[in-house]
Amino acid sequence: MRVGVVSLMHESNTFAGGTTPLAAFERDTLVTGEAVRERYAGTHHEVGGFFEQLAEDGIEAVPLFAAWTMPSGTIEWEAADELFWRMYAARQEGGRVDGILAAAHGAAVAGGEPDYDGYWLPLVRQDIGRAVPLIGTLDLHANLSPRMVAVCDGLLAYRTNPHLDQRPTGREAAALMARTLRGEVRPVTAAAFPPLAVNIEAQATAEEPCRGLMAVADDIRRRPKVLAVSVLLGFPYADVPEMGAAVTVTTDGDPDLAKRYAAELAGWWWDRREQFRGNLISVEDAARRAAVEPGPVCLLDMGDNVGGGSPADGTVLAHELLRQGVGPAFVCLHDPGAARAAGAVGVGGVLPGPVGDRGAPLPGPFTVRSLHDGVFEETEARHGGIRRFDQGPTAVVERPGLTVMLTTRRTGPFSLRQVTAFGLDPARFRVLVAKGVHAPVAAYAPACPTLIRVSTPGVTSADLSRFAYHHRRRPLYPFEPETTWTPEAV
DSSP states (O other): OOOHHHHOOOOBOOTTTSSSSSSHHHEEEEEEEEHHHHHHTSSSSSSHHHHHHHTTTTTTEEEEEEEEOOOOOOOOOHHHHHHHHHHHHHHTTTOSSEEEEEEEEEEEOBTTTSOHHHHHHHHHHHHHHHTTTTEEEEOOOOOOOOHHHOOOOOOEEOSSSSSHHHHHHHHHHHHHHOOOTTOOOOEEEEEOOSSSSOGGGOTTSEEEEEEHHHHHHHHHHHTEEEEEEEEOOOTTOOOSSSSSSEEEEESSSSSHHHHHHHHHHHHHHHHGGGGGSSOOOOHHHHHHHHHHHSEOOOOOOOGGGGTOOOSSSOOHHHHHHHHHHHOOOEHHOOOOOHHHHHHHHHOOOOEOOSSOTTTTOBOOEEEEEEEEEEEEOOOOTTOOOOOOEEEOSSEEEEEETEEEEEESSSSOSSSTTHHTTTTTGGGGOOOOESSSSSTTTTTTTTOSSSSEOOOOOSSSSSGGGGGGOOOSSSOBBTTTOOOOOOOOOO
């Protein structure tokens, strides 16, 4: 048996400035053939899980195609089209396959095709035919569409946020593929789409309200004939008709049972929709709390969430910490110009500033403390499944009460090595600002006894009333608070 492995992943923030070109994928990940195995084998990514489980089941994994880049603006159509045709060509070169494992994100948006994952997955199905099983994996933040469900025999999403179970999710999908090819099961999948936008602040799976939701999903997963259950929290920063919550249930050859269980799970969720509106803490209150809570304190900058497509240059929290005299504090900013300028003046030199967001930059002067190549590695299971990071030439600069890391490449705070690999000790800070919501938690919790999610402005603001939606589905709770819905599945 030969199973092809493909991966095409992007989380598209339609509110972010600019678009995402092909060069972004070429810079991060755009590989075919054996280079896919080299890129992902042994990683905590789901594709690494595919390879690991297929090998254990004695099935030949055929690496075909993989593309990924950091969350950012809408994918340019020329890039989206080129990505699919490169995938198609790699599939043809790979020869006969008995199944396809596909790692999609589920919240990719391309110019002219708002449901990009629902565009390319059906083309894969068309290529391989209906008789060849197609099993996909999704990010927990997928904006699921009926088109994705219709063409996949099984769809399995991560269960944790931060996403620490990517490799296990890949293994589970590959194990389901093996059972399907051996004729032990015949997976069929149904989905339900409660009209609900889940606030990003309320999406931590180890905390309420998501913990209770995941417990109900686990209960259904243990029932006879159930092969998989997934909860999709949605990605609210994509202004597309598919934006919002969804669930999937995969059963062994029983589509009616899959629909009934999907409706049950979605109905439970809908009845508790009020709990998923989020709890918004202001910048001022967060800084005050950071001064007195057990430290170091990690302030999670929700409006400048790199993992959601933000520019990573926001200075709102740093300004407030300086204003209130709370420190010493640390923040990492994507500012290529300032990083290069610091490199030019050298260690011990003075960077006049300003740095960060050009709308509200941090004034100087800053002393350049150290310069680095920006490369570091993470060996533990962390959000995103990434092992090797490269944030480009990096400078660490200081002014009284504030240490700033300046990077030339936008990099998410998914690993504490982003701090420790460059000679900084988290324990010397009263506050560390991490530009994320849930993704940094696994990395920063071991060093920070207090973590506070802060309602900051930006293209990933937790306050969804800040955004002008034009294409989302309507009605959608809580935007239309009187929305009613009778649980049903497709």
